[in-house]
Amino acid sequence: MSNRTSLQKRLGIALTFGVTLLWLLGVTASGLVAQHEMNEVFDSALQETAQRVLPLAVTGILNREIGARNETAPALEEHDEHLTYVVRDRQGKILLQSHDADPDVFATLPRKGFSNTSTHRIYGASAVSDTIYIEVAEPLAHRREAALEAGLALLMPLLFLIPVSLLGVWWVVRLSLRRVVEFQQSIESRGAGDLSPVEGGRLPAEFEPVAVAVNRLLERLLRALETERSFTANSAHELRTPLATALAKVQRLKTEVHSDPLRTRVGEIEEALRSLAGLSGKLLELAKAEGGGAISQDQHNLVPILTMVVGDFEGEAPGRINLTLPGREANSFLDPDAFAILARNLIENAVKYGSPDQPVEVSLTADGALRVRNGGNLIPPDQLALLRNRFVRATTHGPGSGLGLAIADAIAEGAGMTLVLRSPATGCGDGFEAEIYLV
Ligand SMILES: Nc1ncnc2c1ncn2[C@@H]1O[C@H](COP(=O)(O)OP(=O)(O)OP(=O)(O)O)[C@@H](O)[C@H]1O
Ligand SMILES: [Mg+2]
The missing domain is CATH 1.10.287 (Helix Hairpins)
Structure with missing residues (x-):
């Protein structure tokens, strides 16, 4: 495979990134709306509390003996207060306070309506011709915690969304590209x-x-x-x-x-x-x-064909060819005619170009390896690489058209086999060797 980015990977990452980004935008927008609504609800609760507590506080204060001290409202049972309140007169003297109330949270003089300090949201209301004030305070940290929890709850699905989206996109793209991949493989695998x-x-x-x-x-x-x-x-x-x-x-x-x-x-x-x-x-x-057709439907034993082809050269080069055959059949799907043409061209070359004082070794093994070897001068690698091209010859003397190895190579290629040419021959310092596995 090439090192190009796969379409599947690119789509998977881009779509997941896009979905995550959209989700984050959605979470931010809904978080802001939720925070605004929550603030309204909290403010209304603050106001409601002040207006409910004030008449009770006023009644209690007015019924007190004159000169009685500031009083802390008793807690029915131990609990944390989210809302604390103080009831003061116009000069800021505390007349009543809830049991957790911290007077430092409030301004020196009482105020009506909503106000903010650095830590609290406060609502003040008055009664008895502005002589008695109540102020209810709620810690801003409480609101922040509520907003944070809502935001986290909205973010939580992202933990599932990212892997699920990656997997989903990968799967959908893979499914959609299945035919394309099959198409690519069918082109790639054909010879x-x-x-x-x-x-x-x-x-x-x-x-x-x-x-x-x-x-x-x-x-x-x-x-x-x-x-x-x-x-x-x-x-x-x-x-x-x-x-x-x-x-x-x-x-x-x-x-x-x-x-x-x-x-x-x-x-x-x-x-x-x-x-x-x-x-x-x-x-x-x-x-x-x-033209193809180098492969036949059935297997054929190559031994008798090779014996016949070598026999044809007996007249031309008596006793020069050493033929080594396997003790049993060497079967191959290579077409018998194509094999005869291939072997004839390789042996003809060995007889023609091999040094006359050295034998031509032709061997066929049971696993279908045909090797034709001869002695002679070395062929430089750059020349050797070109010999299987049409009309290319390394030796220009003597008759020949430069087509023999092109024919052998075309037969090998048509049958899906590889013709290997070596100079020097294996195990020698010089000479030439042609080898092909015919299975
Ligand atoms: N067994 C060999 N030993 C040494 N050189 C060889 C051998 N076989 C081929 N060659 C070199 O490769 C060249 C190309 O061989 P090829 O069989 O293609 O053509 P050719 O023998 O010259 O002509 P043709 O086979 O068409 O009559 C030859 O000219 C020769 O130089
Ligand atoms: Mg030839």
């Missing part, structure tokens, strides 16, 4: 030679045009390759008969000519026609190799 249309019928609508475009391109490519292949095959085929006829005629002419110089020239023409026939034969093999 370079497979030009059959890709399956894009179940892709999401946005991706369908890609599949259509890919198929159109594959179709054009297939058509172009087929045209090229059939042109090569047809021309090679068409050349065969006239070349064979010309060769036969030239050979007959050679026997009829009695002058030596003329016979030499006719011999040269014969040689040229022979190499032309060889080239047309190789072109036909290349067209077949590139």
Whole structure:
């Protein structure tokens, strides 16, 4: 896989981040509204308390003996007070206070209405022609705590929302992209030679045009390759008969000519026609190799085919080829004809380019490894890398068109196998080795 960011990851993070941000904005807005409403409710409670307590306090104070001291309202049972109050006269002298009330919280002189200190919210009311004042105080910390708790309660779902959103987005994106991933894998897994249309019928609508475009391109490519292949095959085929006829005629002419110089020239023409026939034969093999069909439906034993191909070279290089075969069958799905062409080209090269005083080693193992080795000069790595290209030759002397290894490579590629070329041969200081696993 490449190091590009995955769509799934990017969408997962972006959507989760977006949802979280929106949620935070929502929480802030609702928190502010809730705080405003709570303040109204708390203020109303403060006012209500003051107005309820004041008549009772006034009655109690007026019924007291004149000159009695400030009194603290008794608590029926032990409790914390959120609301504390003091009842004072106009000069600020305390007449009555709730049991937890701290007189320092209030201003020196009583005041009516709502006011704030740094720590408390206070509401004051008066009675008896503004001679008796009540002031009820509520700690601001109490309100802050209430607002904080409400805010936290709203934030709490985020703890679940973030992982759930990440998982949900990841899952939905994965589900939606499943067909696209399958499409990508089907393109990735096909061999370079497979030009059959890709399956894009179940892709999401946005991706369908890609599949259509890919198929159109594959179709054009297939058509172009087929045209090229059939042109090569047809021309090679068409050349065969006239070349064979010309060769036969030239050979007959050679026997009829009695002058030596003329016979030499006719011999040269014969040689040229022979190499032309060889080239047309190789072109036909290349067209077949590139046309695919290197794999057959059933397995075939390669041992007798290799024995036959090596036998064909006996006349040309008697006793030079050392053939090593497995004791049992070596079966492969490689098409027998394709295998014969492949082996013939590799052995032909070994016989042609190997040093004549060294044997050509041809071996086939039971696990299907074919190795063809010969002695000879080293081929530099940069040249070796190019040999499987068409019309490329390292040795330019001697007849040859530079197509043999291209044919072998096309057959190997068509069958999904790899042809390995080495120089020097394994375990030697020089020479050449071709190896292919035919399973
Ligand atoms: N066994 C080998 N030993 C040394 N050199 C080799 C061997 N096989 C191939 N080569 C080099 O690789 C070149 C390309 O080989 P290839 O079989 O493709 O073409 P060719 O033999 O020149 O022509 P053709 O096979 O078409 O008649 C050869 O010209 C030769 O230089
Ligand atoms: Mg060759």
